[in-house]
Amino acid sequence: MVGAGPALAQQVDGRAYVRAMAADADGDVRTAVAAYANALNNAPDDEMVALRAYREGLAAGDEALTTRAARVLASGEATPPDVSLYLLAVAVRDKDSMAIDRLMADIAKGPFNFMLPSLRAWQAYENGGDPFAPLSEPSDSGLERRFNAENRMLLGLATGDVAVASGAIRALMATGRGNPDLALDGAVILASTGQRDAARALAIGAQGELSEYLRRMGRQKPGMAFALSRIMLRVAGDLAHEDAVVLSIMLTRTGLMLDPLDDRLRLLLADALSRDGADQVALEVLAQIPASSPFDDEARIVSIDVLARAGRTEEALTRAREIANRRGATSEDAQSYGDLLAANERYEAAAQAYAMAIARAEGSANWVLYVSRGRALDAAGHWDDALAALRQAVALAPDEPVALDTLGRAQIERGVNLAKATNLIERAHDLRPDDPQITDSLGWAYFLQGDVDRAVPLLELAAKGAPGSTEINEHLGDAYWHVGRRFEARYAWQAASVYADAEQSARLQRKISHGPGTAMAAD
Known part of the structure; x- marks a missing residue:
């Protein structure tokens, strides 16, 4: 057991730890959780075992194991910053004010300190104090200023200044710099105070399923738990395309502990789990999103990515085809199906899917669809049709470098129209x-x-x-x-x-x- 840590090395039986490591490496989350729990029982003070148990407990959604392991880590000399954040969420949920204050003091020393002014503001709101005072302190952190500004708007809604706060949110959204989640979070606050019409007016596209979602989400009153879960949602969203799956899993699992109704967190959690190799657990998380949720369609799309990453290509293609061909399917649905077919070198079918996407766009098809269709036709051996599609892409976007490059390169590789093709690529390079x-x-x-x-x-x-x-x-x-x-x-x-x-x-x-x-x- 080289490198396993002195406490574990002293145990009579280290097989539980070895089994846990093997299951972890294979992506078998359920087996790994049981084995790490056993290993932690055998070595209750071993920080290495506790860290692995904490990570695997988060992946599996085993709150008991995660919390037990987190407390072992918190008693050590150097607590990982995300462990303090997790334990803060537990304390917030349990309304343990002494633990909240202690953990916020710990977090102030680490990388998550940008969250604290917003959390202190909501803490003051819960306690009947001035919630805006903590948000008024000057800050050198752009991230902190962003969260402060957004939570000032949300607190404005919570404290009854609906017209001003709603106007500020709409103005931010109009600039293109606002996140749609902010408008939806504001609508949830309004729904929680019974202001259904104002909630629907604020939420983007608040029709049908979204109205039902607001009713469901509005059952909880806004406070520290609400604020911390939303901050975790926003940070996890920022990390969605970064190589930070472990942190993304922690943020989304913890956010769901505070707010089990938020399907947005489930979408991000499933994607992070899939990227971490826990494909079956990711699919189980997506299955928890009800058909009545406004995020049901997105859950289906994420499930395709999960299946594809897991190597379950035929299942992924079947699901993508069903989405692309269902009643009311969009151009984007057909495009996603085409992308998956092309990624699996099924170019004939991909070209047909892109044609479907173009037809559904009803004259407003963008150049990307024609580039994608041209590439698929070229790979399928239909050069004349490919050339026509690529030329249409350039006609739609004459100053788009990718369109210019793709048309030029395709001709260069075939040795046709060399001078004109080179000129296209030169323009793209410029x-x-x-x-x-x-x-x-x-x-x-x-x-x-x-x-x-x-x-x-x-x-x-x-x-x-x-x-x-x-x-x-x-x-x-x-x-x-x-x-x-x-x-x-x-x-x-x-x-x-x-x-x-x-x-x-x-x-x-x-x-x-x-x-x-x-x-x-x-x-």
Whole structure:
């Protein structure tokens, strides 16, 4: 048990910990939770075991294990910052004022201190004090100022200043900088005070299912629990596209502990669990979103991503097809189905799905749909139709670099209309000079036309901007080989092979061993 920690090392049986680690690695959350709970029983003071039990308890939604492990960690010399935040949420839910004050003092020393003015404001609101005073203190943190401003608006609604606070929220939304969650949270506060009409007026698209959602969500009174769950929702949303799944899981699980009705938290939790490999638990979380929820459609879409990440391709495609073909399906539904088909190299069907998306757009289809359809048709071997679709994309967006590059590159790779195609890519590069893919396209266009002096510097620049790109490094290797820089060519091909698929890898290994054969035949 090397590295397992002294307390665990002293236990007679460390098998529970080993089983937990194995289950954790396999993404078997339920088995891992049971094994970590057993390991924590065997080593109740071991911080390493407690940390793993805490993380796995959050993933599984096992509040008892999570809280027990968090308290072990809190008694140690260095409590992880998110553990203090989790325990604060427990204290807020349990209305333990002494623990709240102690934990907020701990949080003030760490990375989550930007939340404190807003939480203190809601604490003052609950206690009958001035809720706006904590929000008036100057701050050097842009994040803190953002949360302060938003919670000032929400507190305005809670304290009865509905016209001014609603106007401030609408004004912020009108600038394009406001988050739709802010308007919905404001509507929930109004619904909790019985102001149904004002709630529906504030919430964006507050019709049908959303009205029912406001009635359901409005059953709880706003206070610290409400505020902390919303702050966790906002932070988790900010992290949704970052490599921070562990923190996202903690924030969303904890937010749901404070507000079990918030389906927005479930969507973010399911996505984070899936990215962490806990696919079955992610699907179970999505299944908790009722059909009456306004987020039911989004839950179906997220479930497709979960299934795809889990390698359950046929299930994902079946679900995407059902969504794309159901009554009332949108252009976006068909586009998402096409994207999934294209990602799985089913290009004929993808092209048909994109055609459906274009038809549903009823004349307002954007250039992205035509680019996607053109690429799918090209990959399916329908060059003439592909060329027409790509030309339509450029007609719709003549200054869009991706549209220009895609049309130019497709022709360059076929050796047709070379001068005009190169001109398209040059325009794309002028518009977006820092894009490695477009820079590569231009360098490759020059190379295929024999202008190596201009090609090599561009390909080098592209490889520097995207060092993990298989295609760009292969192009650079071919160009190096052509000008006699054989050592550098093999180095570039080695770099290209790091993320290559089986077919690419075989081709690259032949080049590394024997050279490209024909210098211009990299693709």
